[in-house]
Amino acid sequence: MRIERIELHTIGMPLVRPFETSFGRQTEREVLLAHVVADGVDGWGECVAGTTPDYSSEYVAGCAAVIERFLAPALLAALDVTADGLDALFRGVIGHRMAKATLEAAVLDAETRAAGISFGERLGAVRDRVECGVSVGISPDLDTLLAEVDGYVEAGYRRIKLKIKPGWDIEPVARVRELIGTLPLQVDANTAYTLDHVEHLRRLDEYGLLLIEQPFVEEDIAAHVLLADSIDTPVCLDESITSTGIAIDAIERGATSIVNIKPGRVGGYLEAVSIHDACRALDVPVWCGGMLETGVGRAMNVALAALPGFALPGDTSASSRYFAEDLTEPFVLDDGYLDVPTGPGSGVEIRRDLVERWALAEPRVLVRP
Ligand code: SMG
Ligand code: MG
Numbered sequence: 001m002r003i004e005r006i007e008l009h010t011i012g013m014p015l016v017r018p019f020e021t022s023f024g025r026q027t028e029r030e031v032l033l034a035h036v037v038a039d040g041v042d043g044w045g046e047c048v049a050g051t052t053p054d055y056s057s058e059y060v061a062g063c064a065a066v067i068e069r070f071l072a073p074a075l076l077a078a079l080d081v082t083a084d085g086l087d088a089l090f091r092g093v094i095g096h097r098m099a100k101a102t103l104e105a106a107v108l109d110a111e112t113r114a115a116g117i118s119f120g121e122r123l124g125a126v127r128d129r130v131e132c133g134v135s136v137g138i139s140p141d142l143d144t145l146l147a148e149v150d151g152y153v154e155a156g157y158r159r160i161k162l163k164i165k166p167g168w169d170i171e172p173v174a175r176v177r178e179l180i181g182t183l184p185l186q187v188d189a190n191t192a193y194t195l196d197h198v199e200h201l202r203r204l205d206e207y208g209l210l211l212i213e214q215p216f217v218e219e220d221i222a223a224h225v226l227l228a229d230s231i232d233t234p235v236c237l238d239e240s241i242t243s244t245g246i247a248i249d250a251i252e253r254g255a256t257s258i259v260n261i262k263p264g265r266v267g268g269y270l271e272a273v274s275i276h277d278a279c280r281a282l283d284v285p286v287w288c289g290g291m292l293e294t295g296v297g298r299a300m301n302v303a304l305a306a307l308p309g310f311a312l313p314g315d316t317s318a319s320s321r322y323f324a325e326d327l328t329e330p331f332v333l334d335d336g337y338l339d340v341p342t343g344p345g346s347g348v349e350i351r352r353d354l355v356e357r358w359a360l361a362e363p364r365v366l367v368r369p
Contacts, residue, residue, distance in 0.1 A: 001038040001081050001111060006072045006103075006366040008064055009033040011358040013294065015322050017148075020138040022165035022192035023054045029292050029322065030360065032060045033350075034067065036106040038081065043110025044350050047102040048264030048291035055190070055291075056098065056218075056239065056265065063099040064364070071096075071103055072366045083108045083270060097242060097267035104268035105300060113345035118303065120340045120347075123273055125306035129337040133159030133313035134321055135188065135290065138168050142175055149176050158336040159184040159210065159313040165192040170203050177207045184313065188213035191239060195223050202231050210312065211236040211258050224255035234258050238289060242266055244274045251284050258312065262289035263304060264297075272304055280309035290315030295328025299346040302331070306340045327354055 011031050018027045032047035053059040070093050075081060078089055083104060090100050112122050119125075134157040139145035149160055160180060162172055164187045177185060186209050193201065193215040204212060211234040216223040218239035228235040237256040241247045243266060250256045259279050263272040279286045288305035291297070298316065305314045316338055319330035328348035331338050341347025 001107075001114065002079065003036055003038045003075050003081050003107075004368065005037040006076065007035040008067060008364040008366070009035065009355050010060060010064065010360045011355060012360045013323055013327070013358060015292070016320070016324055018137070019292065019322070021163045022138070022190045024052070026050070029294075030060050031294055032064055032102060033296065033355065034102045034106040036075075036103070036110055038107070038110040039114065041110045041114045043106040043108070043113065043345065044296050045102045045105030045107075045109060046294055046297035047098055048262065048293065048297065049098045058096065058098040063096070063102060066093065066096045066099040067103060068364055068366065071099060075103060075107075076366060076368045081107060083111050086268070087270075098264045101264045101266070101268040104270065105263070105297070108269060109345045116344050118342050118344060118347055119300050120303035120306055120342070123269060123303055123307060125303055125340055126308045127306040127340065128342075129334075129339050130288075130302055130305040130310070130316055131158050131313040132316050132318070132333060132336055132338055133157060133161055133184070134317045135161045135315045136163065138163050138165065139172075142172060145172055146175060146179055149179060153180055153183065155318070156333050156336040157317065159186065161186045161188055161213075161315065163187075164189050166197065173204060173207050173209070184210050186210040186213065186236075188238070189215045191215070191217045195226060198227055198230055201227065205232040209233045213260060214238040214240065221250050221253060221255045224250070225253050228254055228257065236260055238262070239265070241275065244271065244278050247275045248278050248282070251279070251282055257284060259284060259286045260289040261286050261304070262291060263301070264291055265289075269300060269304060273307065276307050276309045285309065285311035287312035288314030288316055290317065292322050294323070295319060295326040295331060295348050296346065296350055298331050299328065299341050299348040302338050302340050303346075325354070327351055
């Protein structure tokens, strides 16, 4: 394919309720979207970065700058672009995986639309629907938390994930476990703990959790090995896993026995598939994480979650978990599952009227020199 044009849109979408994690609270999702036109075919990609560099070092305005200054010019200059060739094309830029993943998603979307195949077919999906979990933010108080969880159980979610931090962990977990009985439950600390908390975290073992996600800072694989050796609850890395090599290393060292795969965090869907394949070869189950995606990213995540190694429910919740109105046709839960889109490309259509209505700035238009 030859890329004729790249447009970068930044929009703001209100959340149906604030989302609080150990590192912050958000009431709106700022979304960077890349729209590529390749041989007359449109492709859209969503960036998972947030407004501030708190989940990772990347953030929306930074991703837009890296794309505009370095990645888009490389893409526009290339004579023949394929999704498989992007790794080599972007090799001159170190890191910036979320920015790279945004363009990769748009190129994959255009490529699969042109070929008339679905994202699921392209990635190797083996299921036509995926089991869904929901991520529950830190609440102002326990009653509010229990009411929120109750609503999600009613809606049919098949797994609950609680955000935890020091001061908001054992008691919320105990109360939610009491409320939901044997429904699968897991927790996510987003790096809020240190090795001083190992004894405290061992108290979670009582509640039969599926896993504890990313208790310590992303660079500290060794700390996760120590925890994994002293706790029964499986340790699962999220932020730490940024490539296939790092995933294999973390697994072999015993830091993680389950892996959260987020395409944006690892540089794209093709690297996500590669991590899936590596984990599968090592008999390590994986699940699909979420970054409050709009329908654009959600459609692609649901396709990824339909690969055979995705053995646990993902943070692939319904559109209504975050948005009153989605950017595409909404994803609606059916008995705790979402259908994998079957149409060409991502299989969903972006509503350009909403991209315009929710724009936070004029789109940046990049064309071949
Ligand atoms: O999309 O439902 C979702 C979000 C799931 O909890 C979620 N994501 O660390 O796994 C994670 C967090 C990161 C959110 S960054 C604001
Ligand atoms: Mg996480």
